Amino acid sequence: MIDADNVSDKYIGPIFEEISNHGTATYKRIYGDWTKPQLSSWKTVLLNYSISPIQQYAYTTGKNSTDAALIIDAMDILYSNNVDGFCIVSSDSDFTKLAARLREAGMFVMGMGEKKTPAPFIAACEMFKYMEVLSANTANSEETSFEGKSEKPVALKEGMATTEELIESLKIIITKTSDEDGWAFLGEVGKRLNKRYPDFDTRNYGYAKLTPLISSLKAFEIQSRKTSNPNITHKYVKNK
Numbered sequence: 001m002i003d004a005d006n007v008s009d010k011y012i013g014p015i016f017e018e019i020s021n022h023g024t025a026t027y028k029r030i031y032g033d034w035t036k037p038q039l040s041s042w043k044t045v046l047l048n049y050s051i052s053p054i055q056q057y058a059y060t061t062g063k064n065s066t067d068a069a070l071i072i073d074a075m076d077i078l079y080s081n082n083v084d085g086f087c088i089v090s091s092d093s094d095f096t097k098l099a100a101r102l103r104e105a106g107m108f109v110m111g112m113g114e115k116k117t118p119a120p121f122i123a124a125c126e127m128f129k130y131m132e133v134l135s136a137n138t139a140n141s142e143e144t145s146f147e148g149k150s151e152k153p154v155a156l157k158e159g160m161a162t163t164e165e166l167i168e169s170l171k172i173i174i175t176k177t178s179d180e181d182g183w184a185f186l187g188e189v190g191k192r193l194n195k196r197y198p199d200f201d202t203r204n205y206g207y208a209k210l211t212p213l214i215s216s217l218k219a220f221e222i223q224s225r226k227t228s229n230p231n232i233t234h235k236y237v238k239n240k
Contacts, residue, residue: 001074002051003090004032005066006113007131009045014134015112016049019087022110026083029054031070067094074098078105085109088125091117099124111198115157128199130157137203160204161197167219169196171239174220178238183223186210186235211235 002015019025028051032039035057046053056069070088077083085108088095096118099109103126111117111125115132122128156162161169173192178184190210194200207213214220214237221238 001070001088002030004030004039006090006092009042011131012045018134031056031066033057071098093118093121096121096124122199125198133203167217174239182238183236186237
């Protein structure tokens with residue numbers, strides 16, 4: 001569900017690429033007053049991505065009726081019991097309560113917005129992705145090295161966890177989830193880190209994967225363990 005008043009059409013490719021990593025978009029809707037000339041650039045994008053435009057006139061100056069239409073539709077879809085989660089694409093804090101309500105109903109909620117997105121909306125989502133990061137990652141995908149390090153890291157937004165904060169959080173998580181020898185399953189560590197920081201994404205720090213990011217912090221040991229499947233190995237991490 002896209003708020004056209006707060007999202008540029010230039011991000012649409014990275015948005016849908018990221019969504020495909022988490023599931024299938026059953027409903028694809030975008031909300032705005034399509035009589036406004038500033039939204040005309042969306043026309044080709046809507047056709048190419050099969051997105052349904054929802055017309056919402058601005059009945060009163062200074063009131064955002066687009067937000068209300070998106071919220072009403074989201075609740076209708078919630079009660080239809082046809083979906084497992086929602087992706088709300090906007091940099092507007094007005095969707096904070098909607099995200100919180102959907103999560104109360106047991107829905108997975110992923111938010112996407114620019115780095116100007118207010119902290120309350122980010123915190124209300126289970127997962128939040130910055131569109132500048134997604135866009136940069138797509139543009140640099142062919143420049144990623146075998147270590148998974150991006151050539152062009154994106155500057156951290158104020159409020160994002162610093163590398164020092166990441167190290168401290170990782171140490172706590174590893175201590176709580178590790179076995180008697182101090183080793184913790186990296187997949188579980190990543191999940192818990194995302195719960196602490198909804199906007200955590202290795203790409204925010206210039207890395208495509210969690211393993212090379214943790215290796216770069218120089219505060220942890222990483223171990224690969226073979227499984228019964230020769231094509232699959234599990235990663236474990238330990239505090240130094």
